[in-house]
Amino acid sequence: MLLSWTSAQVRAAEAPLLADGVPLMQRASFALAGAVARVLRERRGRVVGGSVVLLVGPGNNGGDALHAGAYLRARGADVVALAVAPRVHDEGRAALEAAGSRVVVVDEDGVAAAAARAAGADVVLDGILGIGARPGGLTGVAGALVARLSARDDERGPVVVAVDTPSGIGVDDGSATGTVLRADRTVTFGAAKPGLLLPPAARLAGELEVVDIGLDLPGRPAIARLEGHDAAALWPVPGPAAHKYSRGVVGVVAGARRYPGAAVLATSAAVLAGVGMVRYLGDVADLVVARRPEVVAGPGHVQAWVFGPGVSPEDAAQRRRIEHAFDGVLHRAEPAVVDAGALELLPPRVPAHVVLTPHAGELARLLTARGHRVDREHVEAHPLRHARLAHELTGATVLVKGHVTLVVGPDGAAYAQSDAPAWLATAGAGDVLAGLLGAMLAGRAADVADDPSLAAALAAAAALVHGRAARTANPGGPVTARAVALALPETVAALLGADASRPTVGWTAGSTARATTGPTATAPTTGPTTRSADGPGRGGRMGR
Numbered sequence: 124m125l126l127s128w129t130s131a132q133v134r135a136a137e138a139p140l141l142a143d144g145v146p147l148m149q150r151a152s153f154a155l156a157g158a159v160a161r162v163l164r165e166r167r168g169r170v171v172g173g174s175v176v177l178l179v180g181p182g183n184n185g186g187d188a189l190h191a192g193a194y195l196r197a198r199g200a201d202v203v204a205l206a207v208a209p210r211v212h213d214e215g216r217a218a219l220e221a222a223g224s225r226v227v228v229v230d231e232d233g234v235a236a237a238a239a240r241a242a243g244a245d246v247v248l249d250g251i252l253g254i255g256a257r258p259g260g261l262t263g264v265a266g267a268l269v270a271r272l273s274a275r276d277d278e279r280g281p282v283v284v285a286v287d288t289p290s291g292i293g294v295d296d297g298s299a300t301g302t303v304l305r306a307d308r309t310v311t312f313g314a315a316k317p318g319l320l321l322p323p324a325a326r327l328a329g330e331l332e333v334v335d336i337g338l339d340l341p342g343r344p345a346i347a348r349l350e351g352h353d354a355a356a357l358w359p360v361p362g363p364a365a366h367k368y369s370r371g372v373v374g375v376v377a378g379a380r381r382y383p384g385a386a387v388l389a390t391s392a393a394v395l396a397g398v399g400m401v402r403y404l405g406d407v408a409d410l411v412v413a414r415r416p417e418v419v420a421g422p423g424h425v426q427a428w429v430f431g432p433g434v435s436p437e438d439a440a441q442r443r444r445i446e447h448a449f450d451g452v453l454h455r456a457e458p459a460v461v462d463a464g465a466l467e468l469l470p471p472r473v474p475a476h477v478v479l480t481p482h483a484g485e486l487a488r489l490l491t492a493r494g495h496r497v498d499r500e501h502v503e504a505h506p507l508r509h510a511r512l513a514h515e516l517t518g519a520t521v522l523v524k525g526h527v528t529l530v531v532g533p534d535g536a537a538y539a540q541s542d543a544p545a546w547l548a549t550a551g552a553g554d555v556l557a558g559l560l561g562a563m564l565a566g567r568a569a570d571v572a573d574d575p576s577l578a579a580a581l582a583a584a585a586a587l588v589h590g591r592a593a594r595t596a597n598p599g600g601p602v603t604a605r606a607v608a609l610a611l612p613e614t615v616a617a618l619l620g621a622d623a624s625r626p627t628v629g630w631t632a633g634s635t636a637r638a639t640t641g642p643t644a645t646a647p648t649t650g651p652t653t654r655s656a657d658g659p660g661r662g663g664r665m666g667r
């Protein structure tokens with residue numbers, strides 16, 4: 124599990140060490156120089172003679188860049204610092220100059236020349252702002268320089284390495300307004316920061332490398348990202364005595380004569396995810412059973428529900444079925460996925476074992492209907508804030524679909540999953556996710572009843588499996604929703620085969636037998652530290 128802490132938490136963890144004279148900046152900048160040296164070796168075979176431009180702001184973030192520049196100069200790189208503030212970190216400046224490089228202060232007239240110089244480098248190190256950044260992007264000379272650099276579309280342009288965070292993102296809230304330099308790689312210190320995981324800023328961070336500088340991070344992390352072994356540990360794996368009812372039955376209320384595909388996709392995904400049984404309720408049972416003969420049409424006992432794919436709230440028959448089924452959700456603690464058309468049928472308050480799965484537009488409509496007028500663009504700019512608002516207003520666990528999928532649940536639980544390729548933004552993909560999540564909730568319904576916060580972890584795990592299934596279906600290319608559903612058995616097998624025996628950690632103390640519900644500060648502490656902030660996992664774990 125990749126965990127992130129806010130800038131205030133990181134500062135609090137730094138304070139006692141700094142008071143004891145622990146050289147945190149040296150640790151950070153030495154590791155940063157190592158990361159840049161690796162980029163230089165990848166790009167040109169060696170460090171010696173590689174050209175590195177440091178963009179240096181007024182604070183300690185610039186200090187990191189200057190010290191890293193001094194280490195790189197000592198290793199033979201050609202380093203120049205472009206200061207975008209009149210004053211930069213004194214010791215860092217002295218170290219760089221002692222190593223034989225210069226600090227050039229850029230003023231308004233010098234922006235064009237500075238941008239050209241940076242554009243010609245092998246590596247640009249963005250040390251303008253870190254956790255001291257006020258959100259809203261870069262302004263003044265820094266903004267003008269970064270805007271010029273960003274406007275260039277040069278294939279052989281420099282590799283941009285962000286120091287701690289891409290400068291100007293909302294470090295704690297993931298906002299990305301104004302001018303920010305998109306990084307190919309972010310080397311972050313002590314722990315990941317929420318803005319490196321959260322949309323929309325996460326896409327500006329590139330590959331994420333977490334450097335252990337010895338911080339002891341107390342309290343709860345802000346945002347978590349599940350990795351494969353976490354999802355494997357959450358997966359409902361049948362024991363030897365399992366039968367179809369003990370494995371869970373999911374009831375799917377989906378589809379209409381006009382939208383039969385949604386019913387086929389949602390039921391198919393539930394079947395292929397390996398649930399005990401799928402019951403279908405709706406008007407296209409003939410088509411569903413023709414495509415998926417495993418599905419049982421008609422009512423009966425279920426452990427969990429999927430409501431809404433391909434359902435119009437004006438469809439009186441489907442509406443009645445969903446309203447009737449909500450009775451079991453509210454009074455028998457049956458977990459439910461509420462998707463698409465069913466979002467408009469949501470009762471005023473529901474328990475956290477109800478998982479809403481809107482995209483940004485649907486979330487905007489849900490919030491507007493509940494008195495918080497907001498449009499899709501605003502939700503996309505601040506998805507975490509709006510997902511939290513929806514959770515507060517409804518009580519439900521909320522999964523917001525997107526390039527990075529967000530899940531928020533009770534007790535401040537929040538996950539940001541970036542497992543999906545952009546190709547997964549395709550019709551029907553949401554129906555597959557709903558069916559898949561319904562299967563997981565049915566398989567672990569008793570555990571969810573004991574601990575409703577487990578629903579958020581299961582929703583995050585479903586997002587991970589959904590994204591991986593898309594990659595399995597056609598690595599690097601277009602996928603159809605049907606192909607994603609068909610790839611589920613192979614994806615789950617790979618996940619369980621690779622990772623099932625590995626432990627996970629818990630958000631709350633009340634953990635269930637097989638797996639717990641989210642992160643605490645007892646994060647895994649071993650293993651390599653390189654993770655992708657905005658792409659598929661590559662087998663590392665966050666180090667501290």
Ligand SMILES: NC(=O)C1=CN([C@@H]2O[C@H](COP(=O)(O)OP(=O)(O)OC[C@H]3O[C@@H](n4cnc5c(N)ncnc54)[C@H](OP(=O)(O)O)[C@@H]3O)[C@@H](O)[C@H]2O)[C@@H](O)CC1
Pocket residue numbers: 137141147148149151152180181182183184185187251252253254255256257258259260261262286287288291312
């Ligand atoms: N403490 C340590 O030993 C360690 C620290 N570490 C490193 O330090 C970084 C944090 O350093 P930091 O606290 O100095 O903040 P930093 O991000 O450099 O910026 C502050 C300056 O920027 C200014 N400013 C802010 N927003 C602005 C805006 N939008 N536009 C323009 N200016 C803006 C702000 O001005 P002010 O708000 O004061 O007016 C202030 O002058 C951290 O990310 C990590 O890299 C690591 O080495 C580990 C050990």
Ligand SMILES: [K+]
Pocket residue numbers: 184249250251252253285286287288289290
């Ligand atoms: K930075």
